[in-house]
Amino acid sequence: MDQRRSPSASERKRDPERTRALLLEAAAAEFGAKGYAATRTTDIAARAGVNKQLISYYFGGKEGLYKELATSWHGTAAEMASAEQPLGTVLAGFVHTTLTDHGRLWAWSNLAEDSPPTDEAFLRAQVEQMRERQEAGELPADLDPGLLLLALMAAASAPLTLRHTARQITGEDPATPEFATKYAEQLASLVRHLSRRT
């Protein structure tokens, strides 16, 4: 039999792929929760259930691990991008992704001084979509599509970026799927008001 992939990959004693993945996952959670500076490599290793030296071994240290994450999260963003769905649906998807570890990571990196290498193509495509929606009459045509996108993205990530403020306003924990759903509906309703000519 083929010994190249026998012990089912998760039962094996040693499994580099798996270890790497565990570290990345743990790192996303830790970085997302506390931000880069406040995150301890020891905590990442502990969460991954692995020796902390392996961070150096696989990623060349804390910073390397962080950068690896920073460049990998674009996939997450991209999947919700596309399509000609109604704007409300797109926003709803965005609201929910802000509650993932990668979403939190994105928020932290946006505040930090050093520029993270975010995917420009994705943003450009989104701006273009805004313009199309304006032409289709779904959104007011007198607004700058870029700034409009910015405002909507910011609004959609409110449960993340204004977490404590949101909690104080609503009395609920904004980091729950239920809240996200409710909030997304409100946003959808809001953008509907932007197009509707009553």
Next chain:
Amino acid sequence: MDQRRSPSASERKRDPERTRALLLEAAAAEFGAKGYAATRTTDIAARAGVNKQLISYYFGGKEGLYKELATSWHGTAAEMASAEQPLGTVLAGFVHTTLTDHGRLWAWSNLAEDSPPTDEAFLRAQVEQMRERQEAGELPADLDPGLLLLALMAAASAPLTLRHTARQITGEDPATPEFATKYAEQLASLVRHLSRRT
């Protein structure tokens, strides 16, 4: 003559009030720029032009200094609050305050896990104002006033919370007053669309 306040307070060799103020100001800048965890007490002291031991002397350490700031910034927020100005004006004020050191500090603390003791009364008042605006027909009545406030606050702080994203979308530095002004105008225009029945 009264020696209690003679050397004009800024020329004196020793001036506790001034030192405290210098430290608070420097701390706001440093914390705002890098966040709590990444800020070094040495940097704060250096920026204030003062010995770092004085942080312990006056505030009982790094954390004490941070908390002092956290509880003091509400004044900043409150001043822009009130009034029956048009919503666009209020938002514009908010956009600009997000670019101050205190604004940045607020953003960081919103992301951090530990809850900062933000001023609840202020938020409640703002929610109430939203409701009034809805009743006055300035805003759609079918939206939850709290969530609406949240969305608008988030949108207004986009140049701050989505700094890098904003830069990539627009190609400009969102941390400039010029950008803030332009962005605020767009927001005003946007909320105008929310009320207008064309």
Next chain:
DNA sequence: GATTAAGTCAACCCATTGGTTGACAAAGCA
């Protein structure tokens, strides 16, 4: 089966960092 390569870990290392100590100087007070 022996040899090599790859993966993992416990222990150690040392730069950084927040905080403290003790000397000392300016200001208030008798």
Next chain:
DNA sequence: TGCTTTGTCAACCAATGGGTTGACTTAATC
């Protein structure tokens, strides 16, 4: 004018935290 209090600083200290070392173990190769 001397004594005390308050403000300030340079030097020092202990703890933390990221990174490295070297031993060891599993797995692939000959």
